Amino acid sequence: VTHLIQTATLCRSVSLSEQTCHLEFRVDGTDEFPYKPGQFVSVREPLIEGKQVTRAYSIASAPRAGRFELCLNRVLEGKMSNFLCSLPEGSQIHFRGPHGLFTLREPLRDSMFLCTGTGVAPFRSMLQWLLADPSRHEGHELWLIYGTRWETDIYYADEFRALDQLHPNFHYLATLSRGSHTWTGLRGYVQEYAKGIATSRPNNGAGTVHAYICGLHHMVNHTREMLLSLDWDQHDIMYERYD
Numbered sequence: 001v002t003h004l005i006q007t008a009t010l011c012r013s014v015s016l017s018e019q020t021c022h023l024e025f026r027v028d029g030t031d032e033f034p035y036k037p038g039q040f041v042s043v044r045e046p047l048i049e050g051k052q053v054t055r056a057y058s059i060a061s062a063p064r065a066g067r068f069e070l071c072l073n074r075v076l077e078g079k080m081s082n083f084l085c086s087l088p089e090g091s092q093i094h095f096r097g098p099h100g101l102f103t104l105r106e107p108l109r110d111s112m113f114l115c116t117g118t119g120v121a122p123f124r125s126m127l128q129w130l131l132a133d134p135s136r137h138e139g140h141e142l143w144l145i146y147g148t149r150w151e152t153d154i155y156y157a158d159e160f161r162a163l164d165q166l167h168p169n170f171h172y173l174a175t176l177s178r179g180s181h182t183w184t185g186l187r188g189y190v191q192e193y194a195k196g197i198a199t200s201r202p203n204n205g206a207g208t209v210h211a212y213i214c215g216l217h218h219m220v221n222h223t224r225e226m227l228l229s230l231d232w233d234q235h236d237i238m239y240e241r242y243d
């Protein structure tokens with residue numbers, strides 16, 4: 001029942017960069033916490049002079065008994081993000097959920113997962129889940145196109161690289177918009193690589209490929225408009241905006 005407020009205990013807090021943290025929670029009092037990859041929780045805490053603040057965070061891990069993980073950025077002067085990133089291990093949070101319709105479409109198609117920054121969170125959940133069982137992804141090409149400014153902001157790179165090596169049908173592309181001269185990987189914006197993949201397909205991938213987009217509205221809108229301009233059906237483009 002998703003309207004109930006539950007509590008969870010922070011088991012592990014890891015900083016992924018200066019402004020980003022990875023948090024692992026155990027739901028209190030139960031091993032049951034079913035959700036679909038891509039869904040989010042609403043964290044609710046009395047942060048402003050006792051007044052409740054509620055913020056959504058995508059779950060960054062595939063469903064596992066009574067556990068979930070988050071990946072979040074400290075937003076400048078942001079109430080909840082700074083509270084959570086500074087939270088000591090062992091602390092309790094209040095939350096509702098799981099919520100949200102940003103989930104994998106069935107039947108699965110060849111799929112592009114397009115994100116920037118912590119927008120990778122729901123895709124870590126989806127891809128962990130999909131790639132855990134051949135029957136979930138066999139016969140389909142999957143691309144994770146992950147854009148950030150700098151190399152230090154590519155989160156979970158080792159995990160995605162390992163999955164890329166293990167699964168010939170999973171392709172991990174990390175691209176930097178402001179990479180230093182030592183960066184030898186891809187450069188440029190997510191939508192350019194998404195366009196490259198779409199246009200390499202018959203009919204620009206329209207009707208045969210799904211796109212999932214997650215991040216700040218600017219990137220989501222640009223990428224969506226690019227695919228619509230290639231005659232994609234809007235129903236084949238799923239998106240989640242963080243702001």
Ligand SMILES: Cc1cc2nc3c(=O)[nH]c(=O)nc-3n(C[C@H](O)[C@H](O)[C@H](O)COP(=O)(O)OP(=O)(O)OC[C@H]3O[C@@H](n4cnc5c(N)ncnc54)[C@H](O)[C@@H]3O)c2cc1C
Nearest residue numbers: 055056057058071072073075077078079080081118121242
């Ligand atoms: C469905 C959904 C899922 C989300 N999942 C995640 C997630 O997995 N990881 C994550 O880091 N965030 C996620 N967000 C964003 C998150 O809910 C908060 O908006 C964010 O953490 C800021 O909250 P805050 O209380 O710290 O800042 P606030 O006190 O609300 O805001 C402080 C200032 O920062 C600006 N601001 C608000 N959000 C952002 C932002 N995301 N980036 C830059 N500036 C911002 C505001 O305009 C405001 O001026 C998600 C949002 C939605 C709607």
